Amino acid sequence: MARIDKMTKMADILAMHPQMAAVLASYGLHCQGCGGARHESLRQGATNHGLDVDELIARLNAVLDASDS
Secondary structure (H helix, E strand, O other): OOOOOOOOEHHHHHHHOOOHHHHHHHOOOOOOOOHHHHOOEHHHHHHHOOOOHHHHHHHHHHHHHHHHO
16 A cells, blocks of 8 residues: 655545544644645645644554554
């Protein structure tokens, strides 16, 4: 399965797994339905919201890892 990194677009993250929207929302990132999600990278979103991008990457990839097992 694809891995998420700093340059992954928000729309691509949302398309990877149904739980991604809830994880992003728990960080205050309400990307589902946002037109900017197609163009904004995870790094841009995290930076714009004052979030630790590495923590966010770890949490999102943990969802993917759990779905693989």
